[in-house]
Amino acid sequence: MGALKFGKLYYGWWIALTALAINAFLSGPTYGSTGLWIDSLEKEFGWGRTQLAIAFTLGQFESGIVGPFVGYFIDKIGPKRVAMMGVAIVASGFLLLTQTAPIGDNPSAIFSPLIFYIAFSLIMLGNTMGGFIPMMVITNNWFTRYRSLAMAVVTLGFSLGTFIIVPIMALLISPNVLGWRNASLLVAFIAIILPILLWKVVQDEPTAPNHVRQFKTKENIPFRKTKPLKTFDFTIYEAIKEKSFWFMGVGHGASAMLTATMMVHLILAFNNQGLSLELSALMWGIAMGIGGIGQLSGGIIGDYLPKEVCNWFFGALQALGVFIAVFVSNIFLAIIFAIVYGIGFGARAPLTTSMRxxxxxxxxxxxxxxxxxxxxxxxxxxxxxxTSILYERTGNYESGFLLIGTAGLIGSFLFLICRKPVHPSLKSS
Incomplete structure (x- = not known):
């Protein structure tokens, strides 16, 4: 099967849009809807939030272990093939999720939600293989001049997926509509179809048949003419010797920690603080929708201003949003949270990857x-x-959100001490 053709527009932009759609689908029912799945299982089986949050913890831990191997296989067999395998694993995870039931007679036992742990781990593994990493590698291969903007388009998938899909999932998961089992089955069915889109549209790099390199076409310059940035390719062994690699990794991780915590707990927190579950899901969706605008803005800003300063500023703004979430008790404060957090999260996301x-x-x-x-x-x-442990002890999210918000704020300052590394070949010369 050959790749589809889309006229004279530089093909890398079509790949970026396809990657956006893939990220939107993978993130919406999983990362974005984590709180909805937890709420449904908590109500049906009587499991605690700390128990259910273990599934997310295991999934994140698994992603961290698998991440370097995913990178290795991407460089070996290509990001497109790895992504297709990842999407298939996501489908299997959602199929297993439909079979979730307690193990044993004691719902408070740590292994009572074992099937949910396994299902969610598969879903997270599939997301790691099928979404962010391979899509970013492909985008990095296709762009030089407008790398920040292209990566902003790709990362926009997470925001759009949450903005559009999470409110829909809140409706579908409701017992009065599909219920959580049938909603999971629907997601699995769509995930089975998704590899067709990957196979038809996505190409690993510009040297693929029927395409030319970015700097040899006029159509790839959407705003203004610039000289391509000169970059040097580091091996992984050279990169990990640089302090900036680790400063960037921890700074990125601090901001990602805020997002991970909000994905699991924000809907539940707003619900605890007086908002309905549906309105809480809508506010989280709106935050991510605003994040989408922030991602495009961040992509453009990153092509003009120092990325180190931009990452610090927007990372700090994201942390401020978490602080605001502590005080949300009505729709007005929820909207303020959505604006502040959404802009901070959105603008920072593409800047970090582009900077890397x-x-x-x-x-x-x-x-x-x-x-x-x-x-x-x-x-x-x-x-x-x-955050789960602190909630179980205090009955609210105040201490947990304040703690992780502070950690995120501190992490944002690490970007200010990052310096672009000198390639070893230039050091020796």
Missing amino acids: GEYFGRKSFGKIMGVSTIPMTVLCVAGPWI
């Missing part, structure tokens, strides 16, 4: 992305889990 590509080049970008997930995973595991 600008610092370390293309050749080993898959491996570099994979290893970069290690500090991110540690923080993404810790954030939701600690």
Whole structure:
């Protein structure tokens, strides 16, 4: 099967839009709807939030372990094939989710939700293989001049998926509509079809048949003419020796920790603080919709202003949004949260990945992305889990949100001390 053709527009933009759609589907029913699945299972089986948050913790831990291997396989067999395998695993995870039931007679036992743990781990594994990492590697391969903007388009998938799909999932999961089992079955069915889109549209790099390199076409310059940025390709071994690699990894991880915690707990927190479950899901969706606008803005800003300063500013703004979430008790405050958090999260997301590509080049970008997930995973595991424990002890989310918000704020400052590394070949010369 050959790739579809879309006229004279530079083909990399069509790939970026396809990656957006894939990320939207993978993120909406999983990351974005985590709180909805937890709420449904908590009500049906009597499991606690700390128990159910273990599934997310296991999934994040698994992603951190698998991430470097995903990067390795991407560089070996290509991101497109890895992504197709990932989507198939997501489908199997949602099929298993439909079979969730307690193990044993004691619902408070840690292994009572074992089937849910396994199902969610499969879903998270599939997301790691099928979504962010391979889509970013492909985009990094196709763009030089407008890498920040292209990556903003791709990461927009998470925001659009949450903005559009999460409110729909809140409706479908309701016992009065499909219920959580049938909603899970529907997601699995769509995931089975998704690889067709991957196969028909996505190409790993511009040297694929029927395509030419970006800098040889006029159509790839949507706004203004600029000289391509000169970059040097680092190997993974060269990259991990640089301090900026780890500063960026921990700074990125601190912001990702905020997102991971909000995905698990925000809908539940707003519900506890007086908003209905449906309105809470809508507010989270609106935050991500605003995040989508922020992502496009961040992509454009990142092509003009220092990415180090931009990452610090928007990371701090995202942390401020978490602080605001503590005080949300009505729709007005929820909208303020959505605006502040959405802009901070959205603008920061493409800037970090683009900065990583600008610092370390293309050749080993898959491996570099994979290893970069290690500090991110540690923080993404810790954030939701600690917040769950503090909720169980205090009965509210105030202490948990204030703690992780502070950690996110501190992490944002690490971007200010990042410096673009000098390639070893230039050091030796």
